[in-house]
Amino acid sequence: MDVTPPVILGDEPGTFPYSVLTERHPAIIDQVRAALPYGPDRQAALDALLHDCTKGVIEPLPADAHDRDRWREWGTDTYAGRPWTDVPWLWSESYFYRRLLGAVGYFTPGTWQGVDPFRPAKLAELDSPETDEELSALDGLAALSPDERDRALLHGSLWGNRADLGFRLSAADGTAASGTPPLVADDSAALWSLLPPAPAAPLLCLIADNAGRELIPDLLLIAHLLGQGRVERAVLHVKPHPYFVSDATPADVLDALRRLRTAPGAARSYGDTLWAALTDGRLAVRAHPFSCAPLPYERMPGDLREEWARATLTILKGDLNYRRLVGDRKWPPTTGFADVTDWFPGPVAALRTLKSEVITGLDAGTETALTAAEGQRWRTSGSHALIQVRR
Numbered sequence: 295m296d297v298t299p300p301v302i303l304g305d306e307p308g309t310f311p312y313s314v315l316t317e318r319h320p321a322i323i324d325q326v327r328a329a330l331p332y333g334p335d336r337q338a339a340l341d342a343l344l345h346d347c348t349k350g351v352i353e354p355l356p357a358d359a360h361d362r363d364r365w366r367e368w369g370t371d372t373y374a375g376r377p378w379t380d381v382p383w384l385w386s387e388s389y390f391y392r393r394l395l396g397a398v399g400y401f402t403p404g405t406w407q408g409v410d411p412f413r414p415a416k417l418a419e420l421d422s423p424e425t426d427e428e429l430s431a432l433d434g435l436a437a438l439s440p441d442e443r444d445r446a447l448l449h450g451s452l453w454g455n456r457a458d459l460g461f462r463l464s465a466a467d468g469t470a471a472s473g474t475p476p477l478v479a480d481d482s483a484a485l486w487s488l489l490p491p492a493p494a495a496p497l498l499c500l501i502a503d504n505a506g507r508e509l510i511p512d513l514l515l516i517a518h519l520l521g522q523g524r525v526e527r528a529v530l531h532v533k534p535h536p537y538f539v540s541d542a543t544p545a546d547v548l549d550a551l552r553r554l555r556t557a558p559g560a561a562r563s564y565g566d567t568l569w570a571a572l573t574d575g576r577l578a579v580r581a582h583p584f585s586c587a588p589l590p591y592e593r594m595p596g597d598l599r600e601e602w603a604r605a606t607l608t609i610l611k612g613d614l615n616y617r618r619l620v621g622d623r624k625w626p627p628t629t630g631f632a633d634v635t636d637w638f639p640g641p642v643a644a645l646r647t648l649k650s651e652v653i654t655g656l657d658a659g660t661e662t663a664l665t666a667a668e669g670q671r672w673r674t675s676g677s678h679a680l681i682q683v684r685r
């Protein structure tokens with residue numbers, strides 16, 4: 295008997311996925327219109343997308359789209375003609391961002407080719423006083439014990455996942471929740487045991503999520519692990535094009551590096567470490583097309599499978615990567631994390647704040663306590679976090 299629970303759709307009014315499709319996506323279209331002075335042709339394309347994604351059905355990509363065939367393989371042949379709310383939520387969200395980039399002319403020769411519609415918001419965050427504060431806090435790390443420093447940098451990367459610009463559009467007061475309650479699952483001991491101080495792990499892969507205030511602590515963690523000799527080589531996976539509002543692209547990596555190297559104090563030396571690691575090849579940045587695929591990682595192509603099989607550890611950051619890792623399904627929360635990730639080609643860790651319904655690997659007591667205190671809100675509020683590891 296097949297006991298795999300159903301994939302999450304966006305078809306139930308009152309649920310978080312439904313609100314993303316019917317409220318968040320229109321709000322993102324407005325945000326994009328306000329961010330850059332798109333001309334009448336682009337405004338009309340955005341009008342058409344707004345109509346399509348709220349009142350229309352899924353349309354295939356135009357015949358001349360460079361990635362039309364890729365998207366046919368990824369699902370447009372199956373889902374074209376269906377309402378956006380009736381297909382897997384993971385798929386419809388991802389397709390929305392592809393269509394948005396099409397509407398603003400990101401892929402077509404002309405003024406807007408290659409212009410990230412989310413860049414103004416990303417830069418504002420990167421240059422904010424909050425980022426200044428986070429960078430100056432690095433000066434205090436030298437006074438900590440090695441274990442405390444490890445923990446501070448790991449938790450910096452974990453909680454950096456709250457800094458998600460798309461998520462803030464939906465947070466009740468426009469900001470993500472503050473405070474850091476205990477983790478709902480914490481396998482950090484297993485994570486550190488995979489990355490002992492010696493011998494150095496030959497390869498760490500980190501699959502990044504958001505730019506700005508999440509990417510900076512991700513880079514700091516990588517610099518720390520390289521600097522400590524826990525890791526010989528690291529590959530940072532980012533998105534090949536703008537995605538889910540604030541997801542990191544190669545351009546965002548360069549912006550983050552610039553931010554670190556122009557900061558005073560310890561931040562600058564972390565930036566210098568990263569610069570040196572990039573130039574001598576100990577750190578590589580990769581932007582694979584599958585990073586923007588609307589599919590679970592279980593369907594990863596052979597080259598990624600091969601790389602992640604070689605890695606001592608692959609760390610996946612954030613909510614969307616978690617959904618893609620465990621499958622965006624209605625798992626009972628106590629389903630074993632190791633059971634749903636047993637197909638992953640090597641040891642894998644998830645560092646995630648909880649921003650959507652899907653969850654695995656909780657113990658029954660934790661689930662009961664969270665639900666008693668908050669109803670189901672703990673699943674989506676972004677105020678809880680986890681570190682889960684499968685060796």
Ligand SMILES: O=P(O)(O)OC[C@@]1(O)O[C@H](CO)[C@@H](O)[C@@H]1O
Nearest residue numbers: 314458461612613614615649650
């Ligand atoms: O992956 P991230 O940045 O942590 O979160 C992405 C997110 O904001 O977008 C989705 C809803 O659009 C949810 O999975 C989640 O809330």
